[in-house]
Amino acid sequence: MTPAGRAGRIGLYLFLVTTALFFAIPLVIVVLTALKDADEARGASIFLLPRSPDLEAFSKAWSSACIGRDCNGIGGRFWNSVVITALATSISLLLASLNGFALALWNLRRAGLVLGLLLVGAFVPYQIMIYPLVRMFAVGGIHQTLAAVVIVHVLFGLPILTLIFRNYYVGLPPELIKAARVDGAGFFQIWRLVILPLSLNVAIVAGILSVTGVWNDYLLGLIFSGQNWQPMTVSVASLSATASSGVPEQNVNMAATLLTALPPLLLYLLSGKYFVRGVTAGAVKG
Amino acid sequence: MAITPQATARFVLVPTILLTVVGYYGSILWTIGLSFTPSRILPVSRWAGLDMYERLLSTERWQVAYTNLFVFGGLYIGFCLAAGLLLAIALDQGVKGRSVYQTIFLYPIALSFIVTGLAWRWLLNPTTGLQDYVRSLGFESFSLDLLSSPERAIFTLVIAGVWHSAGLVMVILFAGLQSVDQEIWRAGRVDGIPRHRMYRHVVLPMLWPMVVTCLVLLGMNVVRSYDLVVALTGGGPGFSTDVPAKFIVDHYFERQSVGLASAAATLLLLTVVVLFALVGLLRRRGEAA
Amino acid sequence: MTRVRIENLVRSYGAHAVLKDISLDIADGEFLVLLGPSGCGKSTLLSAIAGLDQVQAGRILFDDRDVTRLEPSAREIGMVFQSYALYPTMTARANMAFALRVVGASRAEQEERVRWAADLLQIGHLLDRKPGQLSGGQRQRVAIGRSLVRKARLFLFDEPLSNLDAKLRTEMRNEIKALHERLGVTFVFVTHDQIEAMTLATRIAVMDAGVIQQVDTPDEIYRRPATRFVADFVGAPAMSFLEGELVAPDRVRIGENTVAVPDYAWRSAPRTGSVVFGVRPERVSVAPVPGTATVAARLRGIEPHGADTLVWAELSGQRLSARLTPEAAAGLPQSLHLDFEIEGVSLFDPDSGARL
Ligand SMILES: Nc1ncnc2c1ncn2[C@@H]1O[C@H](COP(=O)(O)OP(=O)(O)OP(=O)(O)O)[C@@H](O)[C@H]1O
Ligand SMILES: [Mg+2]
Numbered sequence: 040m041t042p043a044g045r046a047g048r049i050g051l052y053l054f055l056v057t058t059a060l061f062f063a064i065p066l067v068i069v070v071l072t073a074l075k076d077a078d079e080a081r082g083a084s085i086f087l088l089p090r091s092p093d094l095e096a097f098s099k100a101w102s103s104a105c106i107g108r109d110c111n112g113i114g115g116r117f118w119n120s121v122v123i124t125a126l127a128t129s130i131s132l133l134l135a136s137l138n139g140f141a142l143a144l145w146n147l148r149r150a151g152l153v154l155g156l157l158l159v160g161a162f163v164p165y166q167i168m169i170y171p172l173v174r175m176f177a178v179g180g181i182h183q184t185l186a187a188v189v190i191v192h193v194l195f196g197l198p199i200l201t202l203i204f205r206n207y208y209v210g211l212p213p214e215l216i217k218a219a220r221v222d223g224a225g226f227f228q229i230w231r232l233v234i235l236p237l238s239l240n241v242a243i244v245a246g247i248l249s250v251t252g253v254w255n256d257y258l259l260g261l262i263f264s265g266q267n268w269q270p271m272t273v274s275v276a277s278l279s280a281t282a283s284s285g286v287p288e289q290n291v292n293m294a295a296t297l298l299t300a301l302p303p304l305l306l307y308l309l310s311g312k313y314f315v316r317g318v319t320a321g322a323v324k325g
Numbered sequence: 326m327a328i329t330p331q332a333t334a335r336f337v338l339v340p341t342i343l344l345t346v347v348g349y350y351g352s353i354l355w356t357i358g359l360s361f362t363p364s365r366i367l368p369v370s371r372w373a374g375l376d377m378y379e380r381l382l383s384t385e386r387w388q389v390a391y392t393n394l395f396v397f398g399g400l401y402i403g404f405c406l407a408a409g410l411l412l413a414i415a416l417d418q419g420v421k422g423r424s425v426y427q428t429i430f431l432y433p434i435a436l437s438f439i440v441t442g443l444a445w446r447w448l449l450n451p452t453t454g455l456q457d458y459v460r461s462l463g464f465e466s467f468s469l470d471l472l473s474s475p476e477r478a479i480f481t482l483v484i485a486g487v488w489h490s491a492g493l494v495m496v497i498l499f500a501g502l503q504s505v506d507q508e509i510w511r512a513g514r515v516d517g518i519p520r521h522r523m524y525r526h527v528v529l530p531m532l533w534p535m536v537v538t539c540l541v542l543l544g545m546n547v548v549r550s551y552d553l554v555v556a557l558t559g560g561g562p563g564f565s566t567d568v569p570a571k572f573i574v575d576h577y578f579e580r581q582s583v584g585l586a587s588a589a590a591t592l593l594l595l596t597v598v599v600l601f602a603l604v605g606l607l608r609r610r611g612e613a614a
Numbered sequence: 615m616t617r618v619r620i621e622n623l624v625r626s627y628g629a630h631a632v633l634k635d636i637s638l639d640i641a642d643g644e645f646l647v648l649l650g651p652s653g654c655g656k657s658t659l660l661s662a663i664a665g666l667d668q669v670q671a672g673r674i675l676f677d678d679r680d681v682t683r684l685e686p687s688a689r690e691i692g693m694v695f696q697s698y699a700l701y702p703t704m705t706a707r708a709n710m711a712f713a714l715r716v717v718g719a720s721r722a723e724q725e726e727r728v729r730w731a732a733d734l735l736q737i738g739h740l741l742d743r744k745p746g747q748l749s750g751g752q753r754q755r756v757a758i759g760r761s762l763v764r765k766a767r768l769f770l771f772d773e774p775l776s777n778l779d780a781k782l783r784t785e786m787r788n789e790i791k792a793l794h795e796r797l798g799v800t801f802v803f804v805t806h807d808q809i810e811a812m813t814l815a816t817r818i819a820v821m822d823a824g825v826i827q828q829v830d831t832p833d834e835i836y837r838r839p840a841t842r843f844v845a846d847f848v849g850a851p852a853m854s855f856l857e858g859e860l861v862a863p864d865r866v867r868i869g870e871n872t873v874a875v876p877d878y879a880w881r882s883a884p885r886t887g888s889v890v891f892g893v894r895p896e897r898v899s900v901a902p903v904p905g906t907a908t909v910a911a912r913l914r915g916i917e918p919h920g921a922d923t924l925v926w927a928e929l930s931g932q933r934l935s936a937r938l939t940p941e942a943a944a945g946l947p948q949s950l951h952l953d954f955e956i957e958g959v960s961l962f963d964p965d966s967g968a969r970l
Contacts, residue, residue, distance in 0.1 A: 055415055058408075059429045062488065065444040066432070072447065085448065086458050138341050141334040153338060160349035164548045164597060166573040167590040168352035170359070170583065174368065175347075194348045197341060214699035217666050222713035222764065223687030226333035232712070236703035255437030257552040258570075262578065272439045276556055293447060300440040307435035308428070315496050318434055319538075329685060 073097065073294040080290040096294035104291050106274045113295050116274040120254055120302075123185070123270055127192035128249040131200050132242060134193065139204025140230050144216050154205065161198030169262055176263070183265025191259050196252060200245045203320050207241040208234070240313075247310055248317035251303045275299045353594070359587035366581040377588035387589060390567040394596070397479060397568065398547035401486040405543055406536065408487060409494025414524060416495070417502045427499075431492035438489065442556025445485040446472065475565035478558050482550075482566060485557055490546060494539045501535040502528065537608050544604070548597055569593045616676050616767040616800050617642045618663065623672035625658055632658045634824040636672070645794050645801045649811040650821035651847065656804045659821070660772050663802060665689050676768065689768070692761030696773040698753045700745040706756045707741040713764045731762040734793070751782045758793070771803040775810065787813060808848050812836070820844045837957070838879070842890060842967040845960055851895050851924055854934035857964070858891045860884060866891050866961070869930020871909040877956050881969055889970060890962040895924065897958020898936035901951040908951040916943055927952065 068085050074092035075083075102112040138157075142150045172191060176182040181190075211234075219229045260270040275295045307314050363373040381387050412430055416423050433441065448454050451470050459467045471481045505528055513523045551570040558566040560575075569589060576586035618640040625633040632655045640646045648656045661667035663674060665686040674682045681689050700709050708715075710731060711724040732738045735755045745753055754774060761769060771790070775783045791814055794801050805811055811818050812832045819829045820843075828840035839845035845853045858868040863884040864876045868891060901908045914933065915926040923943035925936045927950055936952065961970040 051415055051418055051420065054411075055420060055426055058412060059426055062429050062433065062492070065441075065448055065488065068448055069444050081453070083453065084458050084461060085453050085455075134341060137337050141337045145331050145334040147331065147334060147338075153342060156350075157341065157345055160345055162545065162597070162601065163349065163353065164570065164590075164593055166551075166570050167356050167594045168349060169574075170577050170587065170590075171352035171355035172348065174355075175352075194344055197344070201341070212697050212699060214695040214697050215701065217661075217664075217686075218693065218695060218699040218760075219701070219712070220330060220666060221664060221686045221691060221693045222716060222760075224712070224716040226330040226337070228716050229330070232716070233701050233703075251435060255439075257437065257439050257555070258549075258574070262574075272437050272552075275443070276439050289447065292443070296440055296443045300436050303435040303437075304432065307432055314435070315431070318493060319497055319500075319542075 069293045069297055069300075072290055073297050075290050077288045077290050080288070080293075096288075096290040097298065099288075100278075100291045100295035100298060104278055104288075104295060106269075106278050113271055113274045113278065113298065116269055116271045117298065119264070119268050120271040123188055123192065123260070123264070123268065124250055124253045126185075126189045127196065127253045128246060130189065131193045131196040131249055132245055135197060135200035135204050135245060136235070136238060136242070137230065138197070138201045139206075139208050140234055141226075142201070143205045143208035144211065144213060154202070157198045157201055161195075161202075165195065165258060169258075173262065183263065183268075185264075185268045188260060188264040188268060188270075191263050192253050192256070195259070196249055199320065200249060203245045203248070204238070204241060207238070211237065243310070243313050244317045244320060246317075247306060247314050248320060250306060251314075251317070254303055271299045356587045357591050357594075359583055360591045362584050362587075364583035364587070366583070368583055373584065377584045378592075381585055381588045381592070384585075386564045386567055387569075387572060389564055390569050390572040391592075393479060393566060393568050394547065397482050397486070397550065398544070400480075400483040401490070401547060402540065402543045404483065404487045405491045405494050406539060408491040409539065410498055412491065412495040413498035413502055416499055427496070430495050433489045434493050436489065438550075438552035439556045441485050441489045442553045445481065445488070446557050449481055472558065473562055475562045478562060478566045481557055482553060486546070486550070486553060489553075490543060493542065497535050497539055498532055501532045505531060534608070537604060540604060540607070544600060548593065569596075617678075618768065618800065618802070619673075619675040619678075620659075620663070621673045621675070623659070623662060623669050623674070625655075625662060625667065625669045632824050633662070633669070636824070636826055638819060638826060638829065640800060640802065643798050643800055645791075645803065645814055645816045647811040647815035647818045648802065648804045648821060649808060649818050649848075650806060652806060654821045655824045656806070656821055657772055660770050660802065660804050663768075664691055664693055664770055690764070690766055691768045691770055692764060692766035693770040694754075694757050694761050694772070694774045696776055698745070698757040698774075698777075700753060700757055700760070702745050705742050705744055706737065706748070706759075709745070709756060710741075710760045710763050712760070727763045728759075731759040734762065734796075735759050735789075750778050751786065754778065754786060758790075762797075767799055769797075769799060769801045771801065773804055773806070775805070776807070783810075790814065808850065811848075820847060822847070838969065839960055840969050842892070842962040845892050845962070849894060851935055851937060853892045853894050853960070854898075855962075856891045856893075856929065856932045856934060858889055860886045860889045860961075862886070868909070868932070871930060873909055873954060874907055875956060875959060875961070878959065878961065884970065888964050890964050890967075892960040892962060893934065893954050894958035895935045895937040897955040898934070899953045899955075900925070900936065900938065900942060900946065901953045904951045905953070908953050911950045911952050913946055913948050913950055916946075918943075 071087075071089060072080050072085060073096050074094075075089040076091075076093075076095065079090060100112060101114040101117075103110055104112045106113065106116075141147065142154055147153075173182060176187045176190075181187045215233060216229060219233050224232065254270075255272065256270070257272045257276065260273045264270060264273070278292060278295050359368055360377055361373055361375070362369055362371055363376060416426060420426070449456075449472055451457070451473070456467060456470060471477045509527060510523065513527065549570060550568050551574060554560055554566060554568055554571050560567040560571050570593070573586050573589045573593065576582045576589065618638075620636060620638040623633050623636040624631070636659060648659060650656050658667060662669050665681065665684055665688075669682065672682070673680055676689065700706075701712065704712065707728055710728045714724045714727060728741070729738075732741060735758060737752065737755045737759060740748060740752055740756065745756070748756065754777075757774070774790075775786055778786060787810060790803075803810075803814060815832050817829055818832055818835050820827045820835065822843050828835060828844050830838075830840070835844060835848055839848060842855065846855070856868050858866045858873070861867045861872070864874060864878070866873045866875055866889060873891065904910065909929060911927040911929040911934075913925070914928045917924040917926070918940065922937050923940050925938055925943050925946065927934055927936065929952070962968065963970055
């Protein structure tokens with residue numbers, strides 16, 4: 040290697056390592072702080088290692104930190120998030136797969152129009168739709184219930200998920216459907232017996248997109264879930280607000296933040312390629 | 326006569342169509358309608374013409390929020406694209422440990438904007454955060470008190486936003502770089518074209534569709550930028566870091582000005598429509614090129 | 615056992631008419647081959663017979679029963695596709711049993727029918743494999759097996775052999791023919807390969823641009839093509855066409871030459887005027903010396919094909935070919951004397967393309 044080439048190589052690695060530090064530091068700081076005790080977190084630089092690391096802050100965040108007047112920690116909210124995410128994801132995947140199948144393989148007239156109608160909705164900011172939705176739910180008597188928050192997640196998740204399934208199904212040979220029809224199978228039989236077994240990969244991609252989207256949502260949870268079904272992201276945001284008013288317990292805040300971040304982070308680390316395909320799928324136009 | 330599978334297929338779409346027509350289009354029209362009424366805590370149906378729009382445009386907080394949309398949006402998208410492109414090209418040089426770097430650059434995308442905001446607020450806090458650390462290294466006068474400065478707090482949003490999303494751009498563009506035919510590189514070498522010129526004149530133009538994809542994804546984040554602002558600055562100091570998304574939610578649910586919030590939402594929608602038309606043009610230009 | 619009757623079928627996509635008023639009768643137990651160039655509407659017609667595609671006008675009758683609006687599954691048909699369309703996640707056995715499974719047939723019945731079809735096609739040892747673990751020919755057999763399991767009274771094949779290599783194709787061709795003889799039911803078989811059509815069909819329907827040009831036995835199609843299109847499409851090397859003029863009921867003038875057509879089987883009373891003179895290359899020979907029936911031509915090129923040799927010649931500025939033995943083609947002089955056998959000659963109306 041020439042000297043110039045060597046210098047270039049060194050510069051390249053220097054750049055990569057510095058950038059990697061920039062990306063890693065916030066997470067490292069959050070973890071370090073969460074392992075400290077309250078005084079240490081308040082008094083000493085965030086870059087110092089904890090003197091006696093323990094998980095005290097995590098257990099406090101989980102079971103006794105105060106969110107507003109409710110001092111039962113965010114553990115309960117964690118389960119709220121789990122329920123909302125599980126329900127919203129399974130319902131949207133089911134609908135999206137059926138929709139995608141119907142739109143892709145049945146030569147329906149105006150299938151393009153339906154897809155277009157759906158996709159326009161995906162690119163419109165939520166802010167222009169939330170107030171009327173609140174009023175509709177109020178009229179229907181389900182405002183700030185589990186049902187309401189799940190319905191809005193399904194509503195706003197459907198376009199992209201439908202597009203993902205539809206784009207995958209369009210690539211399947213149409214003869215598959217023809218053969219199954221000659222064999223006497225109906226729409227739902229073909230879907231269940233022929234299409235679903237082929238959908239595993241695309242369902243994983245769509246599922247990851249949906250799980251991270253719903254879990255990480257703040258706005259919809261804030262407005263539509265109400266006190267009983269408040270998801271974790273909403274609680275953790277107001278948790279910090281409370282703690283800073285009294286004696287700030289940044290270690291607990293950061294522990295709660297980390298707990299909120301953990302499920303999608305684990306999903307990311309475990310699912311690798313699928314995750315990337317999921318988060319980028321949103322931009323693939325049909 | 327038996328129901329044909331096509332009829333079933335059509336029938337299967339009905340719930341979704343209803344959901345969309347009512348949920349999206351009904352809501353949009355309703356909101357646009359409300360923007361012409363003087364509704365405050367509850368919707369009223371009295372016609373107020375463009376009153377709400379006039380009030381909105383003369384509201385200083387809206388002016389700041391709307392300007393911030395472009396300041397934040399421009400910087401966030403610009404830095405994300407630049408950083409993402411640089412990282413993608415760096416990783417394309419056959420570096421060792423590529424997947425480790427990739428994992429580190431991309432993990433923030435898995436986090437919510439709330440988590441991002443909280444982490445960065447902690448990192449940027451003036452007493453024990455980054456500023457304190459740099460000062461302890463001997464730079465006594467170093468000041469990074471971005472969060473409490475009305476002029477500069479907006480940059481914290483940009484930093485945290487870029488930290489969150491640059492990895493996404495990197496991964497999309499890197500995939501694009503990897504899909505460039507090796508023959509093209511060989512042809513460039515045969516012709517004696519330096520690598521950086523190959524990138525600039527040959528490879529980057531091929532990445533254009535992916536850049537547009539990134540633009541769309543990042544643009545959506547900008548328009549929806551509510552969570553990050555709430556978690557990082559709360560819109561402050563004052564309302565210096567307010568954005569339309571937050572302005573709208575606050576006026577709907579805290580300040581009880583439904584009419585005004587609806588007018589703001591309608592303007593935001595209009596803005597998005599115009600921006601999408603622009604992206605459409607860019608896409609077409611990419612195809613023509 | 616099914617007679618199929620197609621009446622005035624019309625199908626178009628927007629302004630593009632794909633099937634233009636198609637009528638066709640298929641006899642019970644027949645092996646009908648739909649032959650035509652790519653894009654002429656063969657698959658569309660087959661789909662219409664299967665009920666996979668709705669038609670805009672016309673009727674389809676199976677044994678005098680109108681099935682035009684019936685679902686494919688209600689038509690009691692078996693169908694084999696070019697891409698095989700095996701369900702990729704199911705084993706060969708599950709693929710074959712699928713039709714019985716969806717109607718809720720008992721396990722025993724499914725097993726019995728699958729066994730029967732597997733024995734017929736000799737694929738018993740492949741039943742537990744998935745399509746991905748089968749070779750092209752094996753997949754083809756499983757696909758045929760799948761269509762056999764249901765008790766179909768009509769079998770439809772859409773270019774089932776075109777994805778196979780040449781040797782396998784010949785083999786499967788023979789098997790399909792044997793299958794037809796054994797089952798004795800009606801087969802409709804789509805192809806654009808004329809060898810397949812010639813060897814398999816009891817009758818061939820030649821299609822072009824959404825219109826059926828001729829329905830006849832392979833022999834008739836070859837010897838007495840009803841239109842210039844059929845004459846051109848069927849036969850390799852292709853028939854030569856020369857513009858000429860009928861000067862007398864038994865004489866065609868081509869440029870300065872005159873060809874005698876004394877025993878030509880006219881469809882209607884001959885009328886003088888311009889005609890297209892078509893001749894099969896294998897019915898053209900080279901005479902050593904000019905005779906009363908020969909015409910003078912110039913040698914233009916020689917293409918050896920192994921078994922025979924194609925000789926290109928020019929006759930009054932128009933090209934034609936002759937298929938000769940390599941010996942006969944060796945050492946030909948520049949000026950030739952060509953002899954046409956009347957069995958290889960077809961005359962067409964230059965405007966309508968119809969046989970005269
Ligand atoms: N869904 C469709 N929309 C529009 N045009 C179509 C559609 N399906 C088929 N066509 C057109 O109909 C014509 C006939 O198609 P068809 O598939 O029947 O041809 P084919 O004779 O089977 O050809 P090949 O030998 O290539 O299979 C073609 O010109 C095709 O472009
Ligand atoms: Mg076809």
